[in-house]
Amino acid sequence: MQVTINGKSEDLQAGNVMEVLKHKEVDPHMVAVELNTQIVERDQLEATQVKDGDKLEFLFFMGGGR
């Protein structure tokens, strides 16, 4: 399936959000995940299926300022 991750189109095997995170080697604690502009709760990462054409955003924490 074709999924857009952080603006880039990628060909991925079907799966849930957690599986996509693992595939991309992203620690789920390091990101907020948005699926089609909707935040996916951390406890829903496995229960949320990614479908063809979906847009995923992995928002990494950025804590600096000084």
Next chain:
Amino acid sequence: MSFTEDQITRYSRHILLPEVGGKGQKKISQAKVFVVGAGGLGSPVALYLAAAGIGTIGLIDSDVVDMSNLQRQVLHHTPDVGRSKVLSAKAKIQAINPDVKVETHEARFTAENALELITPYDIVIDGVDNFPAKFLINDACYFADKPLVHGGILRFEGRVFSIIPKKSACYRCIFKEPPPPGLVPSCQEAGIIGVVAGIIGTIQATEALKIILGIGQPLTDRILDFDAQKTAFREIKTKRNPKCKLCGDNPEITKLFEHEQEVCQLRTPGTVGVT
């Protein structure tokens, strides 16, 4: 309040803009902006807002200027090393524009003082360097009903977005709570290219001016991420989260509190993800 001839000259390039004009410049000169942190982000914010003629700039920072700050914290100059950051900042702001009233607080921004500090102001700017403080600022602005311009920087990247409490997505709508301690490094640990603080801080100042003037499209419900290596901006659309513990339908956070300060520790190599 009317402008002196000097002020008309000083602000002439603003006044020329139909979106600003004399009326808008008056709004700017009556506005009060509170800047939390007089460092990397706070520097461009304070300098540009001062030049723009903001009526009152409030600054809070408990730190003194360190030599390692000078690479990006352009409010502070070499002879300021060892000096209180807020006092160093006040001197520069007043040198740029003596019209600006500067209120300084050489203190930490805490759950105890947050609301009292921001209540007299119109807008709050996040220029802090740690997650507990970023969440505290977000929550305080929600309870005090103050627009907030969030900013974050790390390495070659930066992020900025505006929050109108109860109307647009807040920081907690998206990020919930600070990451586990040690997982995400700070600038102190991971480094920061100085100019990114300038870019993100200048956008924060722009947002503050737009909110004051009531012009344009505010950077709400969209997160703007900047990558200096690619020289690319990316906009991520977002919206209020009904499950947000602060501003959602069933809020669990009913008063200010501070998340525990993260322990300084680099995340383990190999866990860095997509770019």
